[in-house]
Amino acid sequence: MHTEEAxxxxxxxxxxxxxxxxGTVVLLDRLYYIDAGAYWRYWPLxxxxxxxxxxxxYPSPREFGNGLWTVFIGLWLFACFNxxxxxxxxxxxPLFILAWGVKLVFQPLVARRFAQQQSALKQPENQHEG
Known part of the structure; x- marks a missing residue:
């Protein structure tokens, strides 16, 4: 549980x-200290x-998958804008079709890896009970 809280x-x-x-960039732009338009192309990062x-x-395979999709979309948007x-x-x-296929292949592997980690974390707890 400590890992989830962290x-x-x-x-x-x-x-x-x-x-x-x-907020800082937008404020400085509105106060005319910087030109935020020059940085607009970097927002996908x-x-x-x-x-x-x-x-x-990650506390679950779903969160891990969501993180990978977010990274993919950010990199894709950055690549397209620039x-x-x-x-x-x-x-x-077509990169989305490719990424979807990769997700379908790796999703069971990530779920299995996560299950192994959870059982390894619970194993020491069970040893102290006995």
Whole structure:
């Protein structure tokens, strides 16, 4: 349970830091100290940070999967906005089909790995009871 509490706290802290960063940039833009338009193309990287945060110390396979999807979408949006490798919204949509297939292949593996971790964590507790 301690791991879940730490995960939730970290998730909330990262979200708070992201909101502070976005709020600061918008405020400085509105006060004419910076031109936030120059940074607009980097906003998908915030999704990558949030997604990585979801995958570290994940309390469930679902949270881990959601984190990977968030990272994927952030990287895809960044690549499309900045034309990385020539990707645009028009020519990169098949990546979603590819990612969906990868998800279907790896989902049972992640679930099995998570089940093994849970049983390993519960095993020492059971030994102290006996």
């Amino acid at each position: 995960y939730r706290w970290r998730k909330q802290a990262v979200l708070g830091l992201v909101l502070i960063a976005v 915030l999704l990558v940070v949030v997604g990585i945060n979801q995958t570290i110390g 034309h990385v490798f020539g990707l645009t919204f028009r020519n990169s949509w």
